[in-house]
Each structure stands twice: as C-alpha cells, then as structure tokens.
Amino acid sequence: MRPRHHPHSDTILAYAAGSVEESFSLLIAAHAERCHTCGRAIAEAESLAGSILDALPPVAMRGNSFERLWESAEKQGETERSGCRLRTESDLPTVLTHLLPDGLSGIRWGSWVPGIHQYRLKDVQSGAGSVRLLRIGPGVVIPEHIHAGSELTLILSGNYSDQTGHFGPGDLADLDDSVRHRPVVDSGQPCICLVATDQPLRFSKVLNRMMQPLLGI
Known part of the structure; x- marks a missing residue:
C-alpha cells in the first residue's frame, strides 16, 4: 500500500531549505522513507537550492521550477512503485x-x-x-x-x-x-x-x- 497523502510543495521546499521545525523535519523524513515520490522531490529541491546558492551572481528560481520538479518526481515514482510501499503497517520509519x-x-x-x-x-x-x-x-x-x-x-x-x-x-x-x-x-x-x-x-x-x-x- 502506497501513501496517498503527502506534504504540500511549499512544505517540501521549506524542508529542503532547512527552515522547518525539528518536529516537522522528523515527520517529513519519516514519510519520505516510505514514499519514493516525496523522497525524489526532496532530493531535487535540495539540489536546486544548492545550485541557486552556489550561483554567481545569484539566480532567481523560476516560478514553476518546483512544479516541474514535482512532476518529474511523480513520473519517476511510477516507475519505482516498490519504493513507495509500506513493508507492513507496524514497521517504524x-x-x-x-x-x-x-x-x-x-x-x-x-x-x-x-x-x-x-x-x-x-x-x-x-x-x-x-x-x-x-x-x-x-x-x-x-x-x-x-x-x-x-x-x-x-x-x-x-x-x-x-x-x-x-x-x-x-x-x-x-x-x-x-x-x-x-x-x-x-x-x-x-x-x-x-x-x-x-x-x-x-x-x-x-x-x-x-x-x-x-x-x-
């Protein structure tokens, strides 16, 4: 059984930027362990954030950048469905x-x-x-x-x-x-x-x- 409810895109971006509460980070990381789509989206967002920070001069992120990353993550998740399944309901992240x-x-x-x-x-x-x-x-x-x-x-x-x-x-x-x-x-x-x-x-x-x-x- 794959998760059907996920953190919002702005929550993913805040997590990737390290700007959420410790408790929220814990829950998002636990969810991402079992949801390949979210894990992929987080990795892409972290990579994008790193590229922006490293860019000289600073480069503004396009308004639809995260939406495109999320679409890519969803497509990748469809090809790796087993990475988005719970092993058993009682497993602990x-x-x-x-x-x-x-x-x-x-x-x-x-x-x-x-x-x-x-x-x-x-x-x-x-x-x-x-x-x-x-x-x-x-x-x-x-x-x-x-x-x-x-x-x-x-x-x-x-x-x-x-x-x-x-x-x-x-x-x-x-x-x-x-x-x-x-x-x-x-x-x-x-x-x-x-x-x-x-x-x-x-x-x-x-x-x-x-x-x-x-x-x-």
Whole structure:
C-alpha cells in the first residue's frame, strides 16, 4: 500500500531549505522513507537550492521550477512503485528508531482523555507547539478544532478520516490555520499517529478550550 497523502510543495521546499521545525523535519523524513515520490522531490529541491546558492551572481528560481520538479518526481515514482510501499503497517520509519528504540510495542503510553493515549517526544523541538504519538481507539472522535499555526500528522498504523480525506499507514496530513476538522478513527483497530504542531490547537467548544492547559495542547 502506497501513501496517498503527502506534504504540500511549499512544505517540501521549506524542508529542503532547512527552515522547518525539528518536529516537522522528523515527520517529513519519516514519510519520505516510505514514499519514493516525496523522497525524489526532496532530493531535487535540495539540489536546486544548492545550485541557486552556489550561483554567481545569484539566480532567481523560476516560478514553476518546483512544479516541474514535482512532476518529474511523480513520473519517476511510477516507475519505482516498490519504493513507495509500506513493508507492513507496524514497521517504524528508520528516522524514529533512535527516539523509539523498542518500537511501538515498547511505548509506555500515558492516559490523555478517554479513548486516547499519548507519548510525548519531549526532546524534539516544535516551536510553541508539541510533538507526540497518539493511540486513538476505534470509533473515537477528536474534538473539532482549527490550528493557530501548522500541523503535520503521520499515520503509523490504523486509519482515520476527517473533512480532508481518509488517511492510512504512511500518509501525511499537512494542515494550516485554514482547516477546521474533526478526525474520527473509522476502522476496527486503534490508529497510531505522530502529530507535530508549532502552535497550540484552537478547539471549537468552550469546554475543550478550558481543558487545554491540563492536556498540554
């Protein structure tokens, strides 16, 4: 199964330029391990950025340069489909193994709210936000919210759906402050995902907003 949801092109460019939060870099790198198209796009963007920096005098990038690189990456990805597949849903991306040496099965989950457990990656910088693993039970709904900044969510196992689509293993949701959503785990197994934000969430209901300081979100 190949990932169907990917980081936006401007997110790829920011990652290649080294201008995203450490937490976002972690999620993008983990996704790119399993998605050849994104891995190729990142490599091309890094190469282009290096060429521009090395050029004398400075050369401005054409407006459609990244679009052409992305099209090239997609074509290359079609010819190397196996590079964009998950080996199994439970496999952990290599870039996460130093943070989770015992894998997902070795995590000591902490209770968060009914139906949801969390594990915070406190050593990973994420601006004014946070980065954490969530294990969300079948049928559980995350309260409706928007984002004060950006949010990346990488699915490691299981599935969830929201207003932006259906997400499974390897998919990466790239959301900004224009998105209001209410994710729900719509499969018979828990959904384990890695979520990074650079600003606190903004919940729609007053009660949920009142609980935010206690929940650390």
